[in-house]
Amino acid sequence: MIRTRSLAVDGSRFRRLAPLAFPTAWGAVAVAWKFGCPLARQPGLPARIATSLVFLTVGAGLVLGISRGLVRELARVRAVADAAQRVLLRPPPARLDGLTLAAGQLSATRGAVVGGDLYEAVATPYGVRIVIGDVRGHGLGALGAVVALLGSFREAAHDEPELAGVLRRLERALRRHLRERAREEHPSRAGSEPEHPVAEEFVTLLLLEVRADGRLAVLNCGHPAPYRLGRRVDRLPVGEPLPPLGAFPLPDALVPYSAPRLLPGETLVLHTDGAEEARDRRGRFFSLDEELGRPSREAPAALVRRVQAALLRHTGGRLTDDVALLAVRNDRVRVPAQPAEPGLRRPRPAPSPHC
Template sequence: MIRTRSLDSDGSRLRRLAPLALPAAWGAVAVAWKFACPPAREPGLPIRIATSVVFLSVGIGLVLGVRRGLARELARARTVAEATQRVLLRPPPGRLEGLTLAAGQLSASRGASVGGDLYGAVATPHGVRIVVGDVRGHGLAALGAVVAVLGSFREAAHDEPELAGVLRRLERALERHLRERARDEHPSRAGTDPEHPAAEEFVTLLLLEIGPDGRLAVFDCGHPAPYRLGRTARRLLVGDPLPPLGVLPLPAVLRPYTAARLLPGETLVLHTDGAEEARDHRGRFFALDTALAGPPGEAPEALVRRVRTELLHHTGGRLADDVALLVVRNDRARVPAQPAEPGLRRPRTAPSPHC
């Protein structure tokens, strides 16, 4: 195995140096011609021009070779980043238990396709469970917390019969991540002060469950409330917020907010605060509620694409924070009232004594 790895390393090194082989050979010929060929040492303008052209060609070849190598490395890095995004923030299924879903994400870090926002949706025996979260900060430094929270959610959503149990599992997963990161970043181990102190890291998130009848159970841990789209775009009430995970311990008793429903035909838009805090060059905030008020019956995927386009146009492509959107539309059929079966009479009620 060691020999195989050594051969792979040597082959990779040779592939990186291949674009420089031709310019290097040309340069060797030019130097040999300059110092070993007697006509090259003769004075005169034609000889000087010829020498300058040769060395200029060598320089251009070297620059193009290095540029080609860097372009290949960048393409490989983008491929790895896209694969990482598909693993961490894999798109939700288009359909889950009669719900239509679509999601999109934008990273504020230039050249990064993943950031500090997270989302996930799974169908479980307890209902469709969804999480949307935002790790403090953005970009690649927040990936560890994203991995911890999403990994825990994908297991706990199936294992825990109560939504409160899912939330406590997410809290414990984040606490373990922060302890391990604090240990790795301790000055006695790293030798320097941590660049991103784990003690300052926390996660805001929205955790909800959609039952078969459209009834919602919601936990809001310091996260922006979602929008419900019907005839208009309006905020969905989610109850009193809990503290973000990683700031304070969760209360001993957890009860989700259950007074809201997602009726057939209605759409729920979950988002991170980067969507509402995005500004243009004049400092004006992005009007997310106005952007969501699109054509009636718009498909979730089309809604995500349109909001993404309007957001990039508003900011000129310069985002100050990561942005994530998750759109859920209830496409479950409304069951009409069933008529009485033939041959069955409605039971007669006793007459009122006041008649």
């Protein structure tokens, strides 16, 4: 196994150096020509021009070979990073227990697929459970908290019968992550003060449970309320907000807010605050409610793409905060009770033997 790994490493190094083989060989020929050819040692102008052209060609070949190798290496690294980020913040399934879902993420960090926003939806025996959150700050520096919260949610959503239990698990996971980060970033260990102290980190978060009959249970930790798209566009009531996770301990009593039912055909649009705080060059905020209120019968995926495109147009492609969108449409159909076919009569119950 060790020999196989060594051969693989040697092969990888050979592939990286392969683009430099031709310019290096050409350079060796140029040096040999310079010092071994009598014409190259003549003091005349034609000889100097020929020598300069040879070495210019060698230099251009070396630069081209190195740049091509770097471009290929960058493409490989970017492909691996994109794959890792998409595993972390995977897109939700298109259909989940009668609901149609779609999500999208815009990162403020150039070249990143994900940032400090998170979302997930899973079908459980207690209903479809959804989380959306926003870690303080943005970009790749917030990925640690995103990893901790998503990993905890994906387990707790199936294990905990009560939505309050899921939130408790998320709080414990975030606390563990912050303790570990505090140890790693301590000046005695890291050698410098952290850019974003752990004491200042918190997460706004919204937990939502969609039950089989469309009833909604909500726990909101300082996160923007979602929009409901039905006959009109309005905010879904989510009750009194709890403190963001990490800022203060959760209260002893956690009672989910019972929101109005999500009726068949209605859509919920969950979002992070970057969607409503995005500004254009004049400092004007993006009007998310107006964009959602445009008359349309789009599927959730088309709705998310349209809002993302409108956001990028409004900001000119210069986002200052991450933006996450999650659209959930109730496509469950209640089948009415079917009447008995004409001509068929219910059988009479058998007479009691005591009659």
